Amino acid sequence: MSENIFYTKAAKYWANVPATIAGVLGGYEHISDIDIKGSKAFLNDILALKNAPGTKLALDCGAGIGRIAQNLLIPLFDEVDLVEQEERFLSAAEKRIGETNKRLGSLYNVGLQNFTPQKKYDVIWCQWVLGHLNDFDLIAFLERCKKALNTNGVIIVKENITSSEEIEYDDEDSSVARPYKLMQLIFQEAQLDVIKEDVQDGFPEDIYKVYSFALIPNELEKRTFVLTI
Numbered sequence: 001m002s003e004n005i006f007y008t009k010a011a012k013y014w015a016n017v018p019a020t021i022a023g024v025l026g027g028y029e030h031i032s033d034i035d036i037k038g039s040k041a042f043l044n045d046i047l048a049l050k051n052a053p054g055t056k057l058a059l060d061c062g063a064g065i066g067r068i069a070q071n072l073l074i075p076l077f078d079e080v081d082l083v084e085q086e087e088r089f090l091s092a093a094e095k096r097i098g099e100t101n102k103r104l105g106s107l108y109n110v111g112l113q114n115f116t117p118q119k120k121y122d123v124i125w126c127q128w129v130l131g132h133l134n135d136f137d138l139i140a141f142l143e144r145c146k147k148a149l150n151t152n153g154v155i156i157v158k159e160n161i162t163s164s165e166e167i168e169y170d171d172e173d174s175s176v177a178r179p180y181k182l183m184q185l186i187f188q189e190a191q192l193d194v195i196k197e198d199v200q201d202g203f204p205e206d207i208y209k210v211y212s213f214a215l216i217p218n219e220l221e222k223r224t225f226v227l228t229i
C-alpha cells in the first residue's frame with residue numbers, strides 16, 4: 001500500500017469517530033481506568049528513579065480527546081501539551097480539560113509524521129498511535145522526540161504488540177500492530193535504550209498484549225557526544 005493511502009485512510013477513519021472515550025478506544029472504554037492505573041504505576045516508577053525526569057512539561061502524542069492528558073499527565077506535570085491530527089478531538093480535549101485547568105498547554109493539530117516538537121519535554125507519552133506511522137516515519141519521529149527531551153527526559157511508548165512474529169495490518173483504521181522484535185529494532189535505529197518495560201495486566205483476552213517501554217537516548221550516542229566536544 002502506498003504511504004499516502006496508509007495515512008489518508010487512517011485520517012478518514014478517525015474523522016468519522018465520535019469524540020468520546022468509547023470512540024478513541026474503539027468501544028473499549030471500560031478498559032480506560034485499568035489502563036490509566038497501569039500507566040500511573042509505570043510512570044511513578046520512572047519518576048522515582050535516581051536520575052528521574054522533571055515534572056514541568058509533558059507531551060501527549062496522538063492525544064485523542066485528552067484521555068491520558070487529563071487522567072495521567074495533568075495530575076503529575078505543571079503543563080501538558082497535546083499533538084493530535086483530528087481537529088475535533090483537540091477541540092473536545094480543550095472543552096473537557098482546558099476550560100477549567102490551566103495545566104493544558106499548547107495544542108498541535110498535525111500528524112506525528114509531520115510534527116517536530118518545538119520545546120524541551122520531561123516526558124513524551126506515545127500511546128495507541130505509533131501503529132499509524134510507517135517504520136521509516138516512526139524512527140524519524142522518535143529521533144525528533146529524542147532531540148526534544150529535557151535533561152533526564154524519557155519517551156514512553158505504550159502500544160499493542162503482536163504475539164506472532166509478523167506485522168498485522170488493521171484495514172479498518174489503517175494501522176499496524178508490530179511484533180516485539182521489530183519494536184526493539186526501531187528503538188535501536190532511533191538510538192534509544194529501553195530502561196524499563198512492562199506488560200499491561202488486566203486487559204481482556206481478545207485484544208493485543210500492550211507493552212509499555214521507557215526510552216532514553218542511548219549510551220553510544222552519549223559517548224559520541226562526549227567525544228566530539
Ligand SMILES: C[S@@+](CC[C@H](N)C(=O)[O-])C[C@H]1O[C@@H](n2cnc3c(N)ncnc32)[C@H](O)[C@@H]1O
Binds near residue numbers: 011062063
Ligand atoms: C486509538 S486512539 C488513542 C488516543 C489516545 N492516545 C488514547 O489512548 O486515548 C488513536 C489516536 O491517534 C490519532 N492519530 C491517528 N493517526 C495519527 C497521526 N498520524 N498523527 C497523530 N495522531 C494520529 C487518532 O486521531 C486518534 O486520536
